[in-house]
Amino acid sequence: MSISKARLCAQTIKDNFVDLHAPLNALQAEQEAARCLFCHDAPCVDACPTGIDIPGFIRKISSGNTNGAAITILEENIMGGTCANVCPVEELCEEVCVKNSSEHKPVVIGQLQRFATDHLFEKSTQPFQRAAASGKHIAVVGAGPAGLSCAHRLAMLGHQVSVFESRPKAGGLNEYGLAAYKMNDQRAAKEVEFILGIGGIEIEYEKSLGKDISLDKLRQQFDAVFIGLGHTAVNALGLDNEAADGVYNAVDYIEDIRQQDLSSLPVGRNVVVIGGGNTAIDIAVQIKKLGAENVSMVYRRDLKAMGATEYEQEIAQTNGVVIRTHSKPVAIHTTDGKLSAVEFEYTQTDSNGRLVGTGENFSLPADQLFKAIGQSFNPQPLQDSECPQIVAGRIQVDEQQRTSLNNVWAGGDCTAGADLTVEAVNDGKLAALSIHEYLK
Amino acid sequence: MADLSCKIAGVSSPNPFWLASAPPTDKQYNVERAFEAGWGGVVWKTLGEAGPPVVNVSSRYGSVDYNGQRMIGFNNIELITDRPLQVNLDEIAAVKKAWPDRAMVVSLMVPCNEQAWKEILQRVEQTGCDAVELNFGCPHGMSERGMGAAVGQVPEYIRDVTGWCKTYTDLPVFVKLTPNISDIRQPARAAHEGGADAVSLINTINSIVSVDLDIMAPKPTVAGKGAHGGYCGPAVRPIALSMVSEIARDPQTHQLPISGIGGINHWHDAAEFIALGCGSVQVCTAAMRYGYRIIDDLVDGLNNWMDSKGYSTIEDFRGAAIPNVTDWQYLDLNYETIASIDEDKCIECGLCHIVCEDTSHQAIRASKDSDGKRSYTVIDDECVGCNLCELVCPVPDCISMVEVENGKPYLNWGGHPNNPMRSE
Ligand SMILES: Cc1cc2nc3c(=O)[nH]c(=O)nc-3n(C[C@H](O)[C@H](O)[C@H](O)COP(=O)(O)OP(=O)(O)OC[C@H]3O[C@@H](n4cnc5c(N)ncnc54)[C@H](O)[C@@H]3O)c2cc1C
Ligand SMILES: Cc1cc2nc3c(=O)[nH]c(=O)nc-3n(C[C@H](O)[C@H](O)[C@H](O)COP(=O)(O)O)c2cc1C
Ligand code: SF4
């Protein structure tokens, strides 16, 4: 069979999906924390989009004040637990750790962050308190990292929050998108529960903006509105046969990985992934872990140009994914309506720096093709209302996350910037602080 | 959130963490930065009499580094403040005015005559400070001039100088003790007799941190020569804890308030000093190692720990460990523990075996099976419960000392059959 379920036995699949990094034990955490120099004006803090006081929290781990360390993290980044597992630390905090200069090895900040937050979550105490009730009520659209971060900060500041979420679960891509081996043990759901533990946040599930509610209405009914819709559309290849059996949007399949029994998922023998970002790496690695025999990840430019970091490329390679570069898809071949091969043309960069085809083609046999060439923001949910200004396909915001509409803020993937969980969390936090100022 | 405020010898501060008299407290600029960072109080860098200030050497500091960690121990050959008296006094007054809720204690060291103490006290009182601390501890430079440790090592001098100070000022008088003495209770008693409101300890310990083997001179080296300096930092904490406990247990001084000093780096170090009776604690080396920002975790960590233990004020646990500090002769000789090795946690390094085999009681058997797997087994009958293996084992909780239920009654040396002087 070219596509089948349960290519591997349940136990093997389970073993394949264990945490990417095993959690540090107490001894490891102690020794790693002792490596941190407690730098002044530390570069790692500047490199963390949420500005966590990294030397501060690491010193607290050293002193045995582990809960205090977790609170230091969560004060700046309420999803510090998830971020510890999913941040591309190699291009954020750990990239600039001064220990890279002195010892060629950074302090493993992300893993220490996990050590501290896990410790707090085991007791599941909500360390934050709400300020006196402000009497203000704010609508948040989308219960992803941006929306939930905004909601939590608003609740802390004493406001009442209603969150409108089109799906049946909260968490956004934490729940539906991030790689399963980074988010084991219901991490996303537990974090949502923890965030809601502050009180004052109500989520209305399966309520979609543009369908069940409109921005105009929200602006009338609430004191302020925050939009955290994330990406709402997937980029297409623009080839014939994109609807053939065996051709998938990577994000849809990843959603199934996160939501379904792993043994029930269809897995091909020969799998082709098109794209060079996070999503491409994640689908390639996970389909391999599910038992696909040959997985090729094909990208039109070179390794350096990939959205995926060098470290992520390495994860793909050590998991047996073959990365092919300088190739662009030109045709999807089918047999009896089913995918059979994907044809590529070799590319090169011309003297003007443009990517051009060489005219030379090759084919990869394929029974599954995953499209991972990017997601985008589709403003359709806003179209029945006065729409905030959209620039380059995203909602335009200023440094306080304010949109062009006076009482509307936005953040996360639906606005410009790096599409990372930690960035979305920071956007939500900044928006909440700005909304708080506005409502004073 | 616990209440960390503290009151000792009539001096109040929002938390028990004070900066000890040393470079971190030697001018308005840094003391104000310390208060901004959250320190509860300071003991200003020791002032001397009016006139030309002392002169310091360069270099001044030495360090004991251990396994890649800097400044496990720290020493210095600095003297008291090298700035003019009036400049210091003016700054003290200005800082106290701007930060009325913080403890402002002024450290003093003048020659051992009544007039000199009278004069300086009159001037210091005008600053509005909360108390004075008599520096009888500086082990170098000043003692050669008949001050500091030269006074601190002679209990009668301590008593007399303290008495003069009590005569000439209404401010609370803290007496800072030198550890460079064999029985710390003697100077503490003398301070008490002289009317001291509190004692502060320890000051630094005579030390040479290392010898430069190329130039054959002690460090820090000044033009090819070195002198013994004052030792402090984490390495001296055990000595300080012991001295504090001696004073806290002594029938003559157990009521005397103590400000604990010596090697405090983390909040739990401070908690240990407080458990042995200290009403406030002072920090120098840790601040000189990292800057004032360490106060964040000192306060937060102490707070979280107190919450976890259900202590709502410092007084709730202050002195709680004193009743359990006793003399060796009262320890129960019938109490037995033996080592127990958790084989699942053992990483097979063999350290427990070799230390017991070579230096203790040959109570851990080492064996190797045909696959080369090593195992280490305690021979219960040979184990004397010394803890050595537990201390050297690199894995937390792998070796534990387990109490043996032997049903024997409490028996100390006084009643032991082997004691020739046994009281029947
Ligand atoms: C496969 C994949 C892997 C990734 N891996 C990483 C990683 O390892 N590290 C990392 O930092 N980042 C990673 N990212 C990026 C990261 O997940 C996103 O940047 C982040 O989730 C953005 O948060 P958000 O709140 O803006 O959007 P989302 O997480 O997308 O949340 C948006 C929410 O809005 C809801 N919503 C959408 N439309 C409506 C509507 N009309 N009405 C109501 N609600 C609506 C959605 O259901 C969702 O809950 C990955 C992304 C993908 C796709
Ligand atoms: C550089 C330096 C200078 C010091 N100067 C003084 C001083 O002027 N007066 C004083 O009473 N103690 C002085 N001390 C001792 C400290 O106040 C403190 O008692 C000692 O360092 C122990 O605390 P620590 O282990 O936290 O450093 C000095 C210590 C250092 C390191
Ligand atoms: S949130 Fe991410 S970037 Fe910031 S410190 Fe933690 S792991 Fe690093």
Ligand code: SF4
């Ligand atoms: S840069 Fe590295 S060593 Fe310095 S504070 Fe950050 S984690 Fe610690």
Ligand code: SF4
């Ligand atoms: S406790 Fe002491 S005597 Fe007993 S096994 Fe360990 S090292 Fe040996």
